[in-house]
Amino acid sequence: MVATHDPRNFKVVGTRPIRHDGFDKVTGRAQYGADIRIPGLIWGEVLRSPHAHARIKSIDTSEAEAMTGVLAVVTHADFPSIEDRTIEAGEGLVDFIRTAQNILADGKVHYKGHVVAAVAAIDRNTALEAAGKIKVEYEALPVVNSVEEALAPDAPIILEDLVGDDLGEEVKNTNMARHFRHEFGDLEKGFEESSIVIEREFKMSMVHQGYIEPHNAVALWTNDGRLTLWSSTQGAFGVRSQTAGLLNMDESQIKVNPVEIGGGFGGKTVVYLPPVAALLSRKAGRPVKLQMDRKSVFEGTGPAPGGTLIVKIGVNGDGVIKAATADMKFEAGGFPGSAVGAAAICIFSSYTIENIRIDGYDILTNKPKSAAYRAPGSPQAAFACESVIDEICEQGGWDKLEFRLKNASKEGARRADGPIFARLGMEETVQAAMDSDHWNTPLEKNGANGKLRGRGVASGFWMNGAGKSSVTLALDADGAVMMNEGSADIGGTRASIAMQAAEVLGIPAEDVHPSIPDTDSIGFTGVTGGSRTTHATGYAAYNAAQSLIERLKERASMLWGIDPDSVEFKDGVFRSASDPELNLTFKQLAARLDETGGPVTAAESVNLSSAGNGTATHIVDLEIDPETGKTDVIRYTAVQDVGKAVHPAYAEGQIEGGAVQGIGWALNEEYFMNDDGEMQNSSFLDYRMPTSLDMPMIETILVEVPSPFHPFGVRGVGEVPLVPPLAAVRNAIHDALGIYLYETPMNPRRIMDGLKEKNG
């Protein structure tokens, strides 16, 4: 429990310097995975399944292998067999057996786009042609297109050796990988005390993170058995550990070079191409590059899960929530593992509720294996919960923000899965929303040309991860500090981490030069995900800077011939505690390293339990054309507790980006599948993400309730802004049109259907 620094004294934290990687990115110098060229590089291509569900009867690679210019062909059989494994297959986040099956199909294809084989050749065209010459004989099977179909009694079984976990009991011959429950309090009593009880069912479609940069990998397997990888990823160490696990190698035999990343949003935390490129490189004896196109990204990587959610909430006459239940069936896609676990943690965590039951289901369907997408599971959960809250407020006649303030989650309250909340800012964000210009500016309900306007609000919760990070610092004689850190920089974390070191060292942010070296060259650092990076890697930078100061105090004491303990450091100046004449600025002391023992370096690592819970409340104004259902966002305000915004512009950028992704999810985005399990809109033309032209300026209000887990009070920022928008938009549609929708996306078709139903 720290947060020891008075924010009024900050000199660097809270300012908005130019990001260190800005010039390289703006001028096109930054190197992404696709830019990698190394001597001898050859191209790989994969062959993907045209079927959503089929048994592979045979794979004949002979014709491809015989082609001039083809250097390697691999299939699932090239993975180490289960019998040969010395590394445990893994049970948790990454099950190596299932991941290997997902990366290269093992006897069955589970979704359209599932990779069946891969080939490496001297150039991309040869590789493409060779991939086309691989002959696969399929036996098509009936397709499971939704959680309802998956749970039907006669459902086709997707993963035949799956042993499901139904509240601790083993289930075979099932598409349900897991069913768990969180329960506490006395539900029956809670609902009895409630004067309003509303239960609703919601349906959601899979949506994709839509990062601009497709997945890529370059692999070089050298003759000494070592593997070097380049891949645009949220975590180089994650690529290392997953590839090691999949290929049954020691992690230390693999070096991952973290090239720049063009967006990830959770989708680049798991590997698809690196192990395949590695297998091809081992066979070919050459470095191999693999790169997806957009269709492959949609069809073959991990979207956010769709599914159904049933939420029931009971409220007493004073507007106090007395009980709540949720039944959430998430489609994991072709292999087990959806975000339903995190959804269950988040769904009721914005509120203090004494009686709760949450049932979560992880269910296989013939769709791509889902992956993390920014606050995984929480947007879906909030869509359901915050929609029911809105209906309750309507029915009870309560102000929607006052209701949220009254029921807000507080320090000491219990999270659904057990932990007790530390200080969090739910009340403060709701209060800030209530105080906002947006909320206090009445909305004119009628727009031009018969358009109708509505305002909606919703809150959201995300628990913000922390974990392991490492930072090393080296001081240059010119007073600059070279900083190495292990976190992939997606949203400006080079700056936000460097600024924390600069704050401690009493120097400008520009004097800290951040680098993200390869996995051989920095201590273990977890993935950039869970909103952990500015918090956790920043904390490691804080610690490393403190270590550097301690070492510099020794240097000053050598120059002054005094005891190191009597050297003080404050406001960027080293001073003798007893003799005010003895003082040196940081830069002055740096210039005298030569006299005092040479270079000064420091390395520190952390393993943290929490980045401090994240809470947000969003307000949205919509204008809807009732003739067409076309919906425009005309005003949007996102209020969020950021703990302490290290670089406010980037915190705001995270919030704006999250809100826009949520709006896209709410209004437009979906995996539009036909009955054969074929995605019908796997391009950016047909998969409609919002562009800057679709959006108003997003207003942001940064609330700063210091996290008790960080010396500067920093909380995770990046994920919770995607949580409230779906329900906020849905509630605004109701305010405009008087209809409640229960399914995403709330596109013109659904709005027109809703209006038709309302108007009879």
Place this chain on the structure above:
Amino acid sequence: MVATHDPRNFKVVGTRPIRHDGFDKVTGRAQYGADIRIPGLIWGEVLRSPHAHARIKSIDTSEAEAMTGVLAVVTHADFPSIEDRTIEAGEGLVDFIRTAQNILADGKVHYKGHVVAAVAAIDRNTALEAAGKIKVEYEALPVVNSVEEALAPDAPIILEDLVGDDLGEEVKNTNMARHFRHEFGDLEKGFEESSIVIEREFKMSMVHQGYIEPHNAVALWTNDGRLTLWSSTQGAFGVRSQTAGLLNMDESQIKVNPVEIGGGFGGKTVVYLPPVAALLSRKAGRPVKLQMDRKSVFEGTGPAPGGTLIVKIGVNGDGVIKAATADMKFEAGGFPGSAVGAAAICIFSSYTIENIRIDGYDILTNKPKSAAYRAPGSPQAAFACESVIDEICEQGGWDKLEFRLKNASKEGARRADGPIFARLGMEETVQAAMDSDHWNTPLEKNGANGKLRGRGVASGFWMNGAGKSSVTLALDADGAVMMNEGSADIGGTRASIAMQAAEVLGIPAEDVHPSIPDTDSIGFTGVTGGSRTTHATGYAAYNAAQSLIERLKERASMLWGIDPDSVEFKDGVFRSASDPELNLTFKQLAARLDETGGPVTAAESVNLSSAGNGTATHIVDLEIDPETGKTDVIRYTAVQDVGKAVHPAYAEGQIEGGAVQGIGWALNEEYFMNDDGEMQNSSFLDYRMPTSLDMPMIETILVEVPSPFHPFGVRGVGEVPLVPPLAAVRNAIHDALGIYLYETPMNPRRIMDGLKEKNG
């Protein structure tokens, strides 16, 4: 004063594991400067002077600039002017003004091959063609070809603004940059007490280090004013500081990527191409590659200085050296700064001599600016000193090794320039030579076909630098340790440094994975030169490993719930001091980092004063054809005090390589100049270096007198083996033919001349 470890306990130090970089180098995967390809890369070429000495009347770059495909042309005028400089020009090792003049000629050319202008274009042919279109008008000047010509009263003045330093007095209108003197004792008395006094004059030619890889540089000057360099160099930080000084930039604005190096031997400690590539990149807005050909390497980089040496030594009737003087005139080449300073330190340091005078002269000639070449100055010095010693022993009838043993330098004796020797192994190496099979095997003086055989011996001294180095370590969960260090690896130092960390950590050398990251990613580390790297960077690795152990003791104490101070570490096992049940191997503890606070890292830097003096004694047997003067080395034994050989095979390799370079210098190599100052043999065809076919197997004897400056007793190894061979060969020629030669190379022509003179 350390050397605290009993060598009998070493488990890793002293073994011969496979070097970590071996596979990459053997299979051609290792990336050298010439392998660098980055997006947008263009080619640079330089225009070199055809004159050895000329005034530049004009440079017209307009035609080159107008060529299609030419993106930049630069001349000396593109360097920051003296008035604009904010960084001091530098006076010591690197004078930025003189270096800038050497890199791009400033109004005058000082030697043939001096760069006058440079051009960057879209491809190499265009760049070559454009360089040819730069019109330079020269006014040719008389050429200074030797130190004698340089000091002649009417000598042409090469550097017109030079202010020479003659024993502290300023001299103008001179080619003598510096004349210094070391003097102590009573010379007159010393020579009076001598019964034998011999004075001889020696002449030596410039020779080149002959590294296989030509110089190269890739520079990318980005729009934010930052400069990224790739260059095969002995020291990435040296490239950084020199380029920063030359371009008047903050060091921290420059990042140097240390690609592999194909030999340096001192010649890659100074920059030629990186600043030129940087200037071209700034103008072109593109990354630029420059690469030399062999002719440019010979004519435009820094060979070892030639010159004249006069040595006089007096010995009393007991064979004790009573007095010695030396007058050494070294040709610096086109700009000030030869190795004569180091030569003066070394020349008499193999012996304890009470009365000494040494005069050193640094003299300009119209030849390439000389640079460091492996024990810079000491081979030349030993050629003179050890030759006179041989003549004294012949005259006095003393055994040549017993004479050296009697007079050997010892702990407590005084070095010519002042310092008092710590423990060194001169006596032990001479004794080991006396005990060697080679010395104790009589040489049959007559070979086949009338060839004659002779045996020679000589000793040598090098003071072994130390300085600044940084190492960081990060422990992986699988027990491997990722090591970052800042030293360019020329001779296997990745292995020799990693082994020192492994020794401390109690793990195999293979479990330490060394990397050499860029200058942003490791603390300051000095150049790989002065035989410092295994000693100093190894010491930093030792310290970093000790830090890692301390941090791991804390982790073990957490697991066991005991005080960290009560955890012991020995033989690779952590143990509770009180409870023998509590113990974990290094690897076992590594696997439990997750439970105890996450990753463990450590960073340490050192600044050391000495790597412990290096001493060597070599024995050589020659077979000479008196009809042709052709000389073959038929047996060679090199004895050297290595302190403690960390990786004996690489210590032996250094000794073998140094001996062979010395043999080449002795018998074949020279800058063969015509009267116009044009090198006539600037190719490997005509500049005759020994090949493996010319050499017998070099026998090595490693003497281990622990250095008092290193915990394992490690001394520098790389340079002193080049010191004795020249005189040893010369003395063996005398033993074979009865003639003493006084000039290098002692090629067939000089041998035949000597025989003619002897035979009248």
